[in-house]
Amino acid sequence: MDTAPASAPASAPATDALVALFRRALAVHTAEGRQPPARAVLQAAAEACRGLLAERWATTQAKDAKRGAGQRRVHYLSMEFLMGRALRNAIAALRLEPALKEELARHGVSLADVLEAEPDAALGNGGLGRLAACFLDSFAELGLPTFGYGLRYRYGMFAQGLQDGMQVERPDDWQREGTPWDVERPGIGFVVGFGGRVEAEADGTRRWLPAERLRARAFDFIVPAHGHGHVATLRQWEARAEQPIDFAAFCRGEHAAAGAAQLAADTLNWVLYPDDSTEEGRLLRLKQEAFLVSASLQDLVARHLAEGRPLSELGRANAIHLNDTHPALAPAELMRLLLDEHGLGWDEAWAITRQAVAYTNHTLMPEALETWPVWMFERLLPRHLEIIYRINHAFLSEVRERVPGDEALVRRVSIIDEEHGRRVRMAALAVVASQRVNGVAKLHSQLMVETIFADYARLFPGRFTNVTNGVTPRRWLQQCNPGLSALLDSAIGDEWRRDLSALSALRGKAGDPALGQRLASVKRASKQALAARIQRELGIAVDTDSLFDVQIKRIHEYKRQLLNLLHVVHRYQAMLANPEGPEGRGWTPRTVILAGKAASAYAAAKQIVRLAHDIGRVINADPRLEGRLKLVFLPNYGVSLAEAIIPAADLSEQISTAGTEASGTGNMKFAMNGALTIGTWDGATIEMAQHIGEADVFVFGLRADAVATLKATGYDPRWVAAQQPALMTVLEAIGNGAFSPGEPGRYRALVDGLLNRDPYLLLADFADYVATQSRVDALYRDPVAWNAAVLRNLAGMGFFSADRTVAEYAAHIWSPPPAMPPRADPQRNA
Numbered sequence: 001m002d003t004a005p006a007s008a009p010a011s012a013p014a015t016d017a018l019v020a021l022f023r024r025a026l027a028v029h030t031a032e033g034r035q036p037p038a039r040a041v042l043q044a045a046a047e048a049c050r051g052l053l054a055e056r057w058a059t060t061q062a063k064d065a066k067r068g069a070g071q072r073r074v075h076y077l078s079m080e081f082l083m084g085r086a087l088r089n090a091i092a093a094l095r096l097e098p099a100l101k102e103e104l105a106r107h108g109v110s111l112a113d114v115l116e117a118e119p120d121a122a123l124g125n126g127g128l129g130r131l132a133a134c135f136l137d138s139f140a141e142l143g144l145p146t147f148g149y150g151l152r153y154r155y156g157m158f159a160q161g162l163q164d165g166m167q168v169e170r171p172d173d174w175q176r177e178g179t180p181w182d183v184e185r186p187g188i189g190f191v192v193g194f195g196g197r198v199e200a201e202a203d204g205t206r207r208w209l210p211a212e213r214l215r216a217r218a219f220d221f222i223v224p225a226h227g228h229g230h231v232a233t234l235r236q237w238e239a240r241a242e243q244p245i246d247f248a249a250f251c252r253g254e255h256a257a258a259g260a261a262q263l264a265a266d267t268l269n270w271v272l273y274p275d276d277s278t279e280e281g282r283l284l285r286l287k288q289e290a291f292l293v294s295a296s297l298q299d300l301v302a303r304h305l306a307e308g309r310p311l312s313e314l315g316r317a318n319a320i321h322l323n324d325t326h327p328a329l330a331p332a333e334l335m336r337l338l339l340d341e342h343g344l345g346w347d348e349a350w351a352i353t354r355q356a357v358a359y360t361n362h363t364l365m366p367e368a369l370e371t372w373p374v375w376m377f378e379r380l381l382p383r384h385l386e387i388i389y390r391i392n393h394a395f396l397s398e399v400r401e402r403v404p405g406d407e408a409l410v411r412r413v414s415i416i417d418e419e420h421g422r423r424v425r426m427a428a429l430a431v432v433a434s435q436r437v438n439g440v441a442k443l444h445s446q447l448m449v450e451t452i453f454a455d456y457a458r459l460f461p462g463r464f465t466n467v468t469n470g471v472t473p474r475r476w477l478q479q480c481n482p483g484l485s486a487l488l489d490s491a492i493g494d495e496w497r498r499d500l501s502a503l504s505a506l507r508g509k510a511g512d513p514a515l516g517q518r519l520a521s522v523k524r525a526s527k528q529a530l531a532a533r534i535q536r537e538l539g540i541a542v543d544t545d546s547l548f549d550v551q552i553k554r555i556h557e558y559k560r561q562l563l564n565l566l567h568v569v570h571r572y573q574a575m576l577a578n579p580e581g582p583e584g585r586g587w588t589p590r591t592v593i594l595a596g597k598a599a600s601a602y603a604a605a606k607q608i609v610r611l612a613h614d615i616g617r618v619i620n621a622d623p624r625l626e627g628r629l630k631l632v633f634l635p636n637y638g639v640s641l642a643e644a645i646i647p648a649a650d651l652s653e654q655i656s657t658a659g660t661e662a663s664g665t666g667n668m669k670f671a672m673n674g675a676l677t678i679g680t681w682d683g684a685t686i687e688m689a690q691h692i693g694e695a696d697v698f699v700f701g702l703r704a705d706a707v708a709t710l711k712a713t714g715y716d717p718r719w720v721a722a723q724q725p726a727l728m729t730v731l732e733a734i735g736n737g738a739f740s741p742g743e744p745g746r747y748r749a750l751v752d753g754l755l756n757r758d759p760y761l762l763l764a765d766f767a768d769y770v771a772t773q774s775r776v777d778a779l780y781r782d783p784v785a786w787n788a789a790v791l792r793n794l795a796g797m798g799f800f801s802a803d804r805t806v807a808e809y810a811a812h813i814w815s816p817p818p819a820m821p822p823r824a825d826p827q828r829n830a
């Protein structure tokens, strides 16, 4: 891997030049004599940074274009990039903070207010999108030749409001006041077709005549490295109609009809997929995926040719990475470009495609495995469907040859599912076309080849591998937690800022009580800041000496926010029944903090949000608790809210049913910020425990093999509950309306669902969870021991840097394949 810097961080004269640029921009955006509004300052700062970033972008591109045979350019295709805010990262990377602060002081503006004025770029749902954003940061840091490719959604992930505790979704109009970071690329645009028909030419080649043609326009977001001048690019596509206005119709006075084509194009860009509950919604989603893939691959091919490289080298010089199956049309589109636009033969085109493509799976949830009805392909992507049929035909012939006589196997692995009304299985296409397929944590990668991809793993054993996730320590430690970062610098030096594995030096110092005390005071300051925010936004007073117990992530049944709530209700009941606490030792005060969005069509998840609110309302107002238990649901979870919450957490809840959470990445962010983890033996939490030492992680519950056995042998949740009076009391209170007195039956169905089915085994894990929470209480009462455990946690977190993750991808997945054997391939495309 080449990590040679293109240039150093902004030098002193460069900083002066940036400040001058900033002043000029600010003068333009500010009315004479007035204090500039935070938004104008943000705009000016972004403009100043953007100039330097654009220069670095040009230098980076020139260098990457000349890369040798040992290095490929990586194209990371993702429907989601959860970038969050950009200003703090940019000024950290450009070492601009001191100069900017000084400049702002002259205007009486605080940098903190300016940072808060920036809207989040929330173009993602959750972990998968945030991982893509962390990877961009590491792409830049490692100096890899890369392009991230996504869509420029007009509205991001919906904004979550709470009305009477119920989630309401509002559009996230994040571009309302412009997007100061985007660099428009006027020269770059591609036509993407949809629908129409395919004709056979006289020479046997196929010609696609699309009915609709959209133009993809490029907007670049530039991601700086922190240690040097290399940058990464996130190129996001926006759709425009080829003919934005039907002029004749307009002149006839048919104004709406005149704009219909542009409206159709706009619709494609409007929203990030919030749910899949309607057929129109699903069609639009498929169209978005095809648009992303086609524009990105046309861009790739054009750049490859512009670099003066032959098409035969395309797969060796370029990697195409599929972030889950959402861009899994890529192999079909690349085949189409190579066959129909560039005249290659099938075998050569397929060899190139196979060399280039790799795929990461991010979930084993069966409902998340994308399939599309064949009729949708016929309607939108007829040429791609032909190509997929031919890929499938060749693949199934190979299967029949290698495993003769097993037609059941053929049906199971076919890219076309014939049993549910003919559907295209996108994961099958991705697996068949990929050089490598990886999971995102060891357990997940193992379960992946044992369950959803078992047949493919037997057919292609060398294809499957694991790369455990990581997060960028720049955003998730240095920037969100300057207090802890300064403490680390003074305790072990600042090498950890360049190489996170240097955190291991803390292990030898974990027993130092003075260091523990300094750690505790850093934590206290973060908790005070969060408490002030909770007071301001929700009017709830929380005790900053209480244990901050945090679960923040998408709301989903498998993540078991409901198990957390069962514990809260149990604790509430136990505190009332026994005010002196277990064995008269008193109750360890706790503030339980939840945040997360429920998919808009996911009724069960929305009920959990409402229940959290209802329980909080009762508990927070009960004077008998004397403030020793609070439950807070912070609305509108997103990257920036996470950056504020995580440094303040004492305890991180990672309590998914074992075997369901592919990796988790929040778990890593918490541990890097000095929280201890209570968690199941699931996802990357397992590897965290192994790196930290199992004694310093609160592990509980059934493991994945026990979960599978219990389910296979017959799980009876009602029987489990009947054995545990304390659990029964919790369920009865919720089910009988103790937290919803105005509507006692509100949670009856939810409780019945647990007693009758409980597919995520909450009741089976309840007792161990509660017992483990008591162990947490006990350790918290001993600050010296707690702080030592926190330090040992930090010491073990070096492995979970996205820099390590991306370096593993570069070494094992994106390394150049051997040269292709020369092939005589007279066959043209067919």
Ligand code: 26V
Pocket: 125, 126, 127, 128, 129, 131, 273, 274, 275, 276, 362, 363, 368, 440, 469, 599, 661, 662, 663, 664, 665, 683
């Ligand atoms: C989920 C949803 C839910 C709402 C509707 C739209 C939509 C679209 C896509 C998905 C896919 C979820 C896949 C995902 O985010 N997986 C997460 O990936 C993380 C990064 O690898 C990993 O840490 C998490 O464990 C895994 O859940």
